[in-house]
Amino acid sequence: xxxxxxxxxxxxxxxxxxxxxxxxxxxxxxxxxxxxxxxxxxxxxxxxxxxxxxxxxxxxxxxxxxxxxxxxxxxxxxxxxxxxxxxxxxxxxxxxxxxxxxxxxxxxxxxxxxxxxxxxxxxxxxxxxxxxxxxxxxxxxxxxxxxxxxxxxxxxx
Amino acid sequence: xxxxxxxxxxxxxxxxxxxxxxxxxxxxxxxxxxxxxxxxxxxxxxxxxxxxxxxxxxxxxxxxxxxxxxxxxxxxxxxxxxxxxxxxxxxxxxxxxxxxxxxxxxxxxxxxxxxxxxxxxxxxxxxxxxxxxxxxxxxxxxxxxxxxxxxxxxxxxxxxxxxxxxxxxxxxxxxxxxxxxxxxxxxxxxxxxxxxxxxxxxxxxxxxxxxxxxxxxxxxxxxxxxxxxxxxxxxxxxxxxxxxxxxxxxxxxxxxxxxxxxxxxxxxxxxxxxxxxxxxxxxxxxxxxxxxxxxxxxxxxxxxxxxxxxxxxxxxxxxxxxxxxxxxxxxxxxxxxx
Numbered sequence: 001x002x003x004x005x006x007x008x009x010x011x012x013x014x015x016x017x018x019x020x021x022x023x024x025x026x027x028x029x030x031x032x033x034x035x036x037x038x039x040x041x042x043x044x045x046x047x048x049x050x051x052x053x054x055x056x057x058x059x060x061x062x063x064x065x066x067x068x069x070x071x072x073x074x075x076x077x078x079x080x081x082x083x084x085x086x087x088x089x090x091x092x093x094x095x096x097x098x099x100x101x102x103x104x105x106x107x108x109x110x111x112x113x114x115x116x117x118x119x120x121x122x123x124x125x126x127x128x129x130x131x132x133x134x135x136x137x138x139x140x141x142x143x144x145x146x147x148x149x150x151x152x153x154x155x156x157x
Numbered sequence: 158x159x160x161x162x163x164x165x166x167x168x169x170x171x172x173x174x175x176x177x178x179x180x181x182x183x184x185x186x187x188x189x190x191x192x193x194x195x196x197x198x199x200x201x202x203x204x205x206x207x208x209x210x211x212x213x214x215x216x217x218x219x220x221x222x223x224x225x226x227x228x229x230x231x232x233x234x235x236x237x238x239x240x241x242x243x244x245x246x247x248x249x250x251x252x253x254x255x256x257x258x259x260x261x262x263x264x265x266x267x268x269x270x271x272x273x274x275x276x277x278x279x280x281x282x283x284x285x286x287x288x289x290x291x292x293x294x295x296x297x298x299x300x301x302x303x304x305x306x307x308x309x310x311x312x313x314x315x316x317x318x319x320x321x322x323x324x325x326x327x328x329x330x331x332x333x334x335x336x337x338x339x340x341x342x343x344x345x346x347x348x349x350x351x352x353x354x355x356x357x358x359x360x361x362x363x364x365x366x367x368x369x370x371x372x373x374x375x376x377x378x379x380x381x382x383x384x385x386x387x388x389x390x391x392x393x394x395x396x397x398x399x400x401x402x403x404x405x406x407x408x409x410x411x412x413x414x415x416x417x418x419x420x421x422x423x424x425x426x427x428x429x430x431x432x433x434x435x436x437x438x439x440x441x442x443x444x445x446x447x448x449x450x451x452x453x454x455x456x457x458x459x460x461x462x463x464x465x466x467x468x469x470x471x472x473x474x475x476x477x478x479x480x481x482x483x484x485x486x487x488x489x490x491x492x493x494x495x
Contacts (some may be wrong), residue, residue: 006180007171014170028180032187046367081176085169093166111163125455133435137405 006031008048009055010082015108016059018097020082026058033058052113056105056123095145096138103138106131224264227326228275228338235476239419240266243474245383250274255377257281260359262381263336267349269392271420271470272341272383275326278362280333280375286362288328294366296335298323298359301371305360309341311384312354317347320457335362340470341383342421342457355384392418393477395490402486404428404437407463412485417443417492419477422453423468424485431463438465439486446481 009030013023033054087094096107102124109120117135121128172180225240226232232240243266252261263275280286289295299306309317320343326336341357343349361376393416400412408430416423428437442450456469483490 006177010172011167011170028183031180031184035184081173081179083169083171083173085166090166090169092162096163112167129436130438136435
């Protein structure tokens with residue numbers, strides 16, 4: 001289970017929070033939840049959808065200080081716990097991470113997870129037209145940051 | 158370069174072998190610790206039930222805050238005071254029984270724009286309401302046909318349009334009991350705190366399968382008059398004349414209306430240069446006197462070609478006496494003290 005989902009949740013956590021430390025916290029919380037509340041899924045796609053939803057909610061909870069975290073404090077696995085590509089080797093990733101929060105989340109869900117706009121709206125807790133706006137503006141900003149055809153092609157439909 | 162560039166770069170974020178091993182070990186230790194906590198869960202739930210009983214017999218005001226921490230998480234003294242000042246009294250919200258199932262309001266509070274109801278659903282003794290994992294479905298307080306919907310009506314039987322959402326609380330350990338928190342937000346023109354009758358109707362309990370098939374579990378009719386109390390803290394409608402924010406695509410956004418209460422906010426704004434398919438917005442938050450900000454937990458609204466109206470609740474109640482301003486994008490709207 002760790003092998004199957006640890007990296008996925010790490011990427012969601014990093015995209016949402018912008019912090020690798022917070023991403024690791026999210027990863028631990030979600031995987032612990034999966035371990036301690038076992039579920040049966042009809043397939044990997046359904047399991048992935050569950051993991052994604054729980055991870056997104058966990059990122060929201062991390063941001064909202066009101067909700068107490070229901071997890072055992074875990075010791076850090078040390079500095080060698082995760083790999084992150086070098087800045088110069090990941091221009092698109094850096095540009096997406098520089099987007100405003102809502103644009104970044106919408107871009108991740110559309111172009112990495114390949115969700116439809118309505119599904120993204122449900123996950124983000126907003127209306128579908130807002131998602132369309134986030135995607136439109138996100139791509140506009142990426143065009144500017146990445147420049148010309150590169151910016152347009154990197155997220156082509 | 159094609160659209161896999163983003164995917165390829167993001168895929169390079171991963172745990173190292175050492176990181177995975179350490180993570181797996183820590184999860185195993187945490188899982189053992191979680192099992193240990195579960196063995197003492199029942200006494201804590203009994204304490205929660207005892208607190209709820211204290212609410213019902215009228216020592217409520219001081220206990221309402223801790224009870225709501227089960228839903229909101231930690232509440233400071235100011236937030237608890239807000240809830241206490243807005244709480245309904247037990248006499249105004251008696252339990253309702255139908256077909257052997259008793260629904261009991263454990264606590265309730267609201268202001269003009271938002272209303273929270275913590276509701277215990279107790280099926281007849283011997284009924285087992287199993288835990289459903291998300292792969293099997295969800296409990297819902299409504300079915301999928303007319304007549305099986307939650308409704309809110311005035312004293313004349315007219316439906317009052319409102320948004321509603323609810324969350325299930327952790328189980329108490331009793332197989333025939335569920336606890337839900339309903340959050341209601343009315344459309345403009347409906348005031349939860351005006352003291353007039355507002356009958357909340359719950360049609361029962363269903364299970365919704367992942368492919369949206371509804372199966373009834375408990376059916377009947379449970380009604381609660383949630384209008385029979387008045388909110389303690391007035392909403393504020395600060396002067397927003399001249400408040401504008403520049404949008405990226407649609408020109409200048411002009412704020413036309415803002416209302417803030419301890420439980421949420423409502424705004425209406427317009428923009429100068431409409432673009433088809435684009436609805437501009439600006440981040441909305443309350444700026445507290447200590448510099449922290451509180452955002453809306455969710456929002457709904459309506460929009461036209463060049464205007465939008467949105468409203469929604471805060472994540473947790475806000476001690477509005479400690480609110481300094483509202484931030485809309487980079488515009489600051491001071492909140493004058495009453």
